[in-house]
Amino acid sequence: MELQQLIKRIVDIMSLMKRIKSILKNSQYADIEQLRKIGIKIGQKCEIYSDVSFGSEPYLISIGDHVRITQGVRFVTHDGGVWVVRELYKEHDIDLFGNIEIGNNVHIGLNTIIMPGVKIGSNVIIGCGAVVTKSIPDGEIWGGVPAKKITTVEEYYSKHTQDFDHTKNMDIVSKETYLRKKFEKGN
Numbered sequence: 001m002e003l004q005q006l007i008k009r010i011v012d013i014m015s016l017m018k019r020i021k022s023i024l025k026n027s028q029y030a031d032i033e034q035l036r037k038i039g040i041k042i043g044q045k046c047e048i049y050s051d052v053s054f055g056s057e058p059y060l061i062s063i064g065d066h067v068r069i070t071q072g073v074r075f076v077t078h079d080g081g082v083w084v085v086r087e088l089y090k091e092h093d094i095d096l097f098g099n100i101e102i103g104n105n106v107h108i109g110l111n112t113i114i115m116p117g118v119k120i121g122s123n124v125i126i127g128c129g130a131v132v133t134k135s136i137p138d139g140e141i142w143g144g145v146p147a148k149k150i151t152t153v154e155e156y157y158s159k160h161t162q163d164f165d166h167t168k169n170m171d172i173v174s175k176e177t178y179l180r181k182k183f184e185k186g187n
Contacts, residue, residue, distance in 0.1 A: 038058045119135040
C-alpha cells in the first residue's frame with residue numbers, strides 16, 4: 001500500500017471515529033427543541049438526558065434555567081390510581097392530573113420519580129432514586145422513598161468545602177491521574 005493511500009485510510013478512520021464519538025455523545029442527551037415542541041416549557045442552559053420520561057401529558061411540565069435531569073428520571077402528571085376509582089364508582093370518564101414545576105439551578109439524580117402536583121424550588125438537589133411526592137422549597141437537598149429533606153444546599157457546601165476537587169476543567173487524562181493519586185493515598 002502506498003504511503004498516500006495509508007494516510008488517506010488513517011484520516012478516514014479518524015474521521016469515522018470522530019463521527020461515532022459525536023453520535024454517542026449527542027445520543028446521551030435529549031433534543032431540547034424537540035421537547036419544547038411537545039409542550040414542555042424549558043429554560044436556558046439545561047442538560048436533559050435522552051432516556052427521561054415526561055409521561056403522557058408533557059405539556060403540564062415546566063423546567064427553569066440551568067436544570068440537569070439525569071438518566072432514568074420519570075415525570076408522572078396523572079394519578080394512575082383513578083383506574084380503580086373509575087370501576088368502583090362507575091365514573092369511567094374521570095382522570096386526575098397535576099402539573100410539575102421545576103425552578104432554576106436544580107439537579108435531579110438518577111432514576112428519580114416526580115409525582116403530579118409537585119413544585120421544586122430553585123437551588124435544589126434531589127438524590128438518586130428519590131420518589132418526590134411533595135413540593136420542595138428553595139435551597140434544599142431531598143432524597144429517599146418517599147423523598148424527604150436531608151439538608152440545605154448551604155450546609156452541604158459548608159460541610160464539603162475542604163473536600164471538593166477542582167477537576168471540572170481538566171482533560172480526561174489529567175483528571176484520571178489526579179483521582180488515582182488522590183485515592184491511592186487513601187485521602
